[in-house]
Amino acid sequence: MQRVYIRYFDVDLNPKTQNPYPKSPIRFEDSTLNFEIVPVVYIKNKVMLDKKVDLLDLAQKTNHFIQQINTKNNISIEEIQIDCDWTLRSKDNYLRFIQIFKKISSKQLSATIRLHQIKYFKKTKIPAVDRGVLMYYNMGKIAPDSLNSIYDRNIAKRYLASLKNYPLPINIALPIYSWGIHIRDRKIIGLRNKIDVNNLKNNSSFVLTNKNWFLVKKATFQNGIYYKEKDQLKIETISESDLFEMGNDLKKHTNQNPKEIIFYDLDEFNLKNYDAAIFKKVIDCF
Known part of the structure; x- marks a missing residue:
């Protein structure tokens, strides 16, 4: 049975009450009977920065x-994953939340780990989970x-x-997504997901000026987004050679044997950009 990590919802602060609340919960449209589901909950760091947050109440809710969600969709789970980019200021709340949540849920618990949390684990500390998931992406500044903010080998090194x-057992998550950085007057005005480069090349309003750069020749709307004349789109992608390079570099620098190599984000748009064979090649690196 294939295992799939699915974002169930985010935890954010309500703008009016400043209390934590579930944001953008998932709605299942298809049966999940053929998959082993691992719910993923993304908790915004500002929730953990709140000194007044009731951690027991948050864990219970x-x-x-x-x-x-599981009951409604007839889903049985063995593991839950918590995703939070905790910081030195929020670590005490976060680490305590993990302890409480693991006890309440009585499930296997995993947590996402960033590269800086690997290197400086004595300062950032280690969450009391069964396994970490190293997010080997979003390395640079947008x-x-x-530079490619999704993956930069020089930063990774x-x-x-x-x-x-690193003393915690870890799995590895690798990126198979892309995005466009929308730039106006050398200032970033937004990230544009699901950008089809071929559509841009066939659109007379956009001109390819460099390898991954498009210039807006005339003002236009594209997928509901307004692009002003002289705006730029910087396309950041991950190639198959990037993935293979990541796999080899990681294998050389870890004593662990990851139980899983996770590819993010598995959807139809992203998958069409890769030959299916590359996933096995990358996994075989380990």
């Missing part, structure tokens, strides 16, 4: 909402320059050597 010292 988070677990209850997961159970509600900026109007030539600053952290890779630390993998051998």
Whole structure:
């Protein structure tokens, strides 16, 4: 049975009450009987930065909402994953929440881990989970320059050597998504997901000026977004060679044997950009 990690909902602060609430909960349209489902809950760091947050109440409500979704869709689970980019200021709340939630849920618990949390784990600490998931993407700053913010090997190399010292068992999550950075007057005005490069090339309003850069020749609407004349779109993607490079670099720098290699984000738009064979090649690196 195939295992799929599915975002169930986000936890954000209500703008009016400043209390945590579930945002954008999932709605299942198809049967999940052929899949092993792992619910993923993304908790915004500002929730954990709130000194007044009731961690027990938050853990109980988070677990209850997961159970509600599972019951409604006849889903049985063994594991839950918590995704939070905690910081030094929020770590005490976050680590305590993890302890409480694991006890309440009585499930296997995994947590996403960023590269800086691997290298500086003595400061950032280690959540009391069964396994971490190293998010090997979103490495650089989203900026109007030539670098790829999703994956930059030079940035990754600053952290890779630390993998051998990390005491928590980890799986690896690799990126298979892309986005467009919408730039106006050298300022970023938004991220545009699901950008079809071929559509841009066939659209007379856009001109390819460099490898991954498009210039807006005349003002237009594209997928509900207004593009002003002289706006730019910087397309950031992950190639098959990037994935293979990631796999080899990670294997060289870890003593662990990951139980899973997770590809994010598995949807029809992203999958069509890759030959199916690349996934096995990357997994075989380990």
